[in-house]
Amino acid sequence: MPQINVNGVKISYTDQGNGEDTIVFSHGLLWSHKMFGDQIEFLKARFRVIAYDHRGQGQSEVTGPFDMDTLTKDAAELIKALCDGPVHFAGLSMGGFIGMRLASRFPELIKSLILMGTSANPEPVENLPKYTTLNGIVKWFGILPPVASKVMKIMFAESWLSDSLNSEKIDFWKSELKANKRNVTGAVEGVIYRKGIENELFAINCPTMVIVGDEDVATIPLKSKFIQMSIPKSKLHRVLGAGHSSSIEKPKEINRLIGDWLIERS
Numbered sequence: 001m002p003q004i005n006v007n008g009v010k011i012s013y014t015d016q017g018n019g020e021d022t023i024v025f026s027h028g029l030l031w032s033h034k035m036f037g038d039q040i041e042f043l044k045a046r047f048r049v050i051a052y053d054h055r056g057q058g059q060s061e062v063t064g065p066f067d068m069d070t071l072t073k074d075a076a077e078l079i080k081a082l083c084d085g086p087v088h089f090a091g092l093s094m095g096g097f098i099g100m101r102l103a104s105r106f107p108e109l110i111k112s113l114i115l116m117g118t119s120a121n122p123e124p125v126e127n128l129p130k131y132t133t134l135n136g137i138v139k140w141f142g143i144l145p146p147v148a149s150k151v152m153k154i155m156f157a158e159s160w161l162s163d164s165l166n167s168e169k170i171d172f173w174k175s176e177l178k179a180n181k182r183n184v185t186g187a188v189e190g191v192i193y194r195k196g197i198e199n200e201l202f203a204i205n206c207p208t209m210v211i212v213g214d215e216d217v218a219t220i221p222l223k224s225k226f227i228q229m230s231i232p233k234s235k236l237h238r239v240l241g242a243g244h245s246s247s248i249e250k251p252k253e254i255n256r257l258i259g260d261w262l263i264e265r266s
Contacts, residue, residue, distance in 0.1 A: 001059055006077035007070070012059035013052035015082065017044030021111070021266055023088040023258075024079060025051035026095030028117070028245065029191050030151065030180055032058030035092065038251035039258060047262060050087075052078060054094070056187040057180075065186050068094075068194045072101040079109050088262060090114035092247060093219065094191055100227075103208070104200040112207040112265055114258060117216050117244050119223040120230065122196040132192065148177045157215035157243030173248065201230035208234035209261050213242025213249065 001012040014033055023043060025036040033051035040049050053060040054071055075098050079087055089110050091099035096118025103110045152161065152174055160166055208231045212224035221238060228236035237257055242250045 001053075003060075004078065004081055006081055007074045009055045009063055009074065010061040011052055011055065011074060011078060013050055013078070013082075014040070015048070015050050016040060017046070017048045019047035021088060021262060022048040022050060022083050023090060023262060024075075024083075025049070026075060026089065026091040026098050027051070027054065027057075028093030028095060028155075029187060030057070030155075030177055030184065031245075032176075034058075034176065035245065035247055036090075039090075039247055039255060042251075042255040043259065043262070050078075050082060054187065057184060062181075063186070065189060067190050068097050068101060071190065072098050072105065075102055076106045076109060086111040088112045088114065088265070090116065090258065091118065092116040093118050093244060094187075097191070097194060097197075100197055100201065100204065103204040103206055104197070107203075107205060110206050112209075112261070113204065114209050114211065114261065115224070115227060116211045116246055116254075117213060117219050117224070118227070119219045120196060120198050120201055120227050121223065122194055123192050127192075145178070148174050151177055154218050155244050157213060157241060157249060159215060159241050160243060160249045169248070173245075198226075198230070201227060202232070204231045204234075207265065209257070210234055210236045211239060211246060211254070211257060212236070213239050213244065213246045215241065215243045216246075218244040 003010045003012050027035050032053045036051050043049050056062050086109055089099050096115040099113050099115055103113045210224045210228045212221045228234045239246050239250050239253050247254050
C-alpha cells in the first residue's frame with residue numbers, strides 16, 4: 001500500500017477507480033481498510049474510492065496516545081493532499097466519530113456524509129471498566145483467543161456469527177483481530193475516552209445518511225436515531241441481520257445503499 005505523510009504521521013491508503021466523484025472510507029476500531037473490501041470492488045467502476053488505515057492501526061505508522069480530534073486532523077490533511085475538491089466521506093464506528101467531526105469542522109471538505117454504526121456520545125460510563133480491563137490485557141499480551149472471541153460478539157450480530165455459512169469469514173476476521181499488535185491500545189484509549197459531540201451535529205449541513213444494524217450491540221440503533229434527528233434533513237436506514245460491522249455482514253445491502261446515495265448526488 002502507498003503511504004502519505006499527513007499531520008506528522010505516515011498513513012497507508014488504497015486509491016482505486018477514476019470517477020469524477022471521490023468517496024473516502026474510514027474504518028472502525030481494531031480493523032483496517034480491509035473491512036470495506038466489498039464496497040471498494042463494487043464502487044470503483046464508477047467512482048474514485050480511497051480507503052485508509054488510521055494511525056496506530058492496519059499498516060499506518062504507530063504513534064503515542066491520540067484522540068478523535070487528532071484522527072480528524074489526519075483525515076482532513078489526507079483529503080487535502082489526495083483530492084482536489086470535497087469528497088463523500090463514509091465512516092463506520094470510529095470512522096463515523098471522525099466523519100461527524102470533519103463535517104462540522106471542515107465543511108468545505110465534505111460533499112456528503114455516510115455514518116455507519118456510530119455514536120455522537122461519549123462512551124457510556126458503564127462500559128468503561130469492561131473495556132479498560134480488556135485493553136489492559138491487550139497491552140500486555142496482545143489479542144489472545146479468549147479476548148478475540150469476546151470482541152467478535154461485540155463486532156458482529158449474533159445471527160451472523162451463528163450462521164454456519166459464514167464460518168470462513170468468521171475465521172478470517174477473527175485472525176484479523178488477533179493480528180493487531182499490542183500498541184493498538186493507543187487507538188482503543190482514544191475511543192474509550194472520547195468526548196461527545198452532540199452539540200456539533202446541528203452544524204452539519206451536508207447531505208447525511210445514517211446506517212445501523214438492527215443487532216448492533218456496540219452502538220445500539222438508538223444512537224443512530226439520535227444522530228439522524230440532530231443532523232438536519234439526514235436519512236436513517238436500519239439493516240436487518242447486521243451488527244456493528246455491517247459492511248462485512250451485509251455487503252450487498254450496504255453496497256446498494258451507498259451506490260444509490262452516490263448516484264443521486266453525482
